[in-house]
Amino acid sequence: MSIHIESFYHKDTSTWSYVVHDEDGYDCAVVDPVLDFDLSSGVARYDSALKLIEYIKQNKLHLQWILETHAHADHLTAAQFIKQQLGGQIVIGAGIKDVQKHFAEHLNLDITTDGSQFDTLLSAGDRISLGNHEFIAHPTPGHTDDSMSYEIDGNVFIGDTFFHPDTGTARCDFPGGSAKKLFKSLNFLTSFPDDYNLWLCHDYPSEREPIAKTTVSEQKHNIHFKQSEGQVDAYAELREKRDSTLAVPKLIFPSIQVNIRAGQFPSDESNGRKYLKLPFSVTEG
Template sequence: MTTTSATEPWTYVIDEKGNAEVNCFFEPHTSTWQYLISDPTTSQAVLVDTVLDYDPASGTVTTKSADRLLAFIEKKNLNILHHLTAAQYLKSKLPGDVPVQSNFAPVYGLERNAFEKTFDVLLKDDEEFPVGNLTCRVIHLPGHTPDHIGYVVGKAVFTGDSIFLPDVGSARVDFPGGDAKQLYASMNRLLSLPEDYKLFVGHDYPSGRNYDCVTTVGEQRKLNKHGKVGTTEEAFIDFRKKRDDTLGAPRLLHPSLQVNIRAGKLPPADAEGRVWMKIPVRSSIGI
C-alpha cells in the first residue's frame, strides 16, 4: 500500500504483474469507502460505491466527494468505463414484483414507473465485463439487502455491505428485504475464496484503531467476530437478530435508499421544481 498525503487516496496493486491498481477514497460522514479500479496499461478504469453528499438538516445535496474523485481521475488521465453500485442488481429483477416493488416501493409509496429506464447496464451473478485488460466478475451477496452484489477483480473482491473488517464483523440485516440466513451464506461464499484474496469493504466502523479498508480471506476465516470459520448458521442468525434489534436507523437511511434505487438520481421534482425525500412515520397514538 502507498499513500502520499492525508488528502490522497490509498493505493494498492491488486495484480501480481502490476497490471491492476485500486485507489481507495474514504468518506467520513458515511464511513464509506469508494474505489477506483484501473488498468495502468490502458488507462481504463471503473468506479465502485461512489458517494453523493447530502446534509439532512438543510436538505442540501453537494458533490464534494465526487469532485475529489474527478480531480484524481483527471490528474491520472484515466478513462472511466463504468460507475458501479450495488443497486445495479435491482433492475435485473424488473418488471417483476421483487425485490424493488415488494421491498422498497411500499415503504416510500413509489409507483412502478419510478424505476423504469434507471440503469444503463444490468449485471447478473457471475457475469463478467472488461475494464481495459482486466476482467471484473459480479458476485451476488444478498443479506443486508436482497439486491446486494460485489465485484471480483483478479485476487481482489469489493464486498459492499456484506462482510466488514474482522473486528467489525458483518452488515446489519434489518433493511427492507434483509435476511440473516442469506447474509450468512454470502459471507461463507466470500470465505470460500482462496485465503490470499483481498477483501475491500464498503464501510468501516473502527473502535480504538484507525480507519482501514482491506483484509484477506485468511484473516477473515480466523478472526471475523461474527462469522469466522466454525460459526454456525443458527448462532449467526440469533446474534444478528439480537444485535439489529438494538440499532437505530442509520442517519441517512431513507434519503440514500430513495436515491440508490434510482441509480443515483434524485426523485422527480414537483410542479414548482422542488425535490422531496419521503420519511415514513410510525406512531402508537392516534394523532
C-alpha cells in the first residue's frame, strides 16, 4: 500500500502544506499548516486550515500527527486550530528549545523554553508510525537550528532547505542559521536515492505555476547547489552574499511569537484582547 500526498498552496506566503495518508488506510498527518494572517489589521483567519480539515473529513481520515518542519518566520502555523478540531499530536525537532531560548530573550517573552508546548519533540533517527508506514526524522539545520526533514516511503518533507531547483535554497541569516550547516544538510538530502521525492516547504515562482514536488535527481541541479560546485566555502559565500540583500520577512515577529508556542496565541491582556510584540529601536544616521 502506498502513501498518498495531497498538497495545498498558500499563495499569500508561498507555502506548501500537506496531508499525508495511506491510500487504503485511515491515519493521516498534516505537514506545515498555515494560519491566514493580515498584518495590517492583526486579524487571523482559518480559511486555509479549513481546506485541510475538509480534505481529512471528506476522506474519513484520522489525524495522528501535525508535523512542523521548523518554527517558521514567514507565516503563522495553524497547528493548534487543527489539533482543536481533529486531535493529533504537534511534532517538531528538539532544536526548537534553542529557537525558543533565543526569541524568549530577544522579545522578552514569558514562556518556558523546554519545548513542552509541543506534544512530541524528535531527534535524529526517531520514528513515528502512520498506519503501516513510518516517518523518520532527519535534522537538516542551516536555515534554523530546529529544522527537521521527515522521510516516509521514498518521500521527504524537506522544510526550508532546497527550494525548487530553479529558485535555489533557503536563507541562513536567522538566529542559529548557518550556510555551512545548510550545505551539509543539502548534501545529506541528495544522498537519498535519485528517485526519492523531496517535497518543498515553499515555492516562489515568477513565471510558472507553483511546484510542490521535486526529486533528488532534480535537486542535484539546483541552481545554488550547482553554482557552489560542491565546495562548502563557495556555497557559504554565495548564500551569505544573497542573504545580505534579503529583507526581514514581514511576518517574522507575529510568526515567531505564535510558532514557538506551537501555534498557541498570547494570553488575553486585562482588556480581554490579545497583542503581539514588535521590537522597536532607533538608528542614527
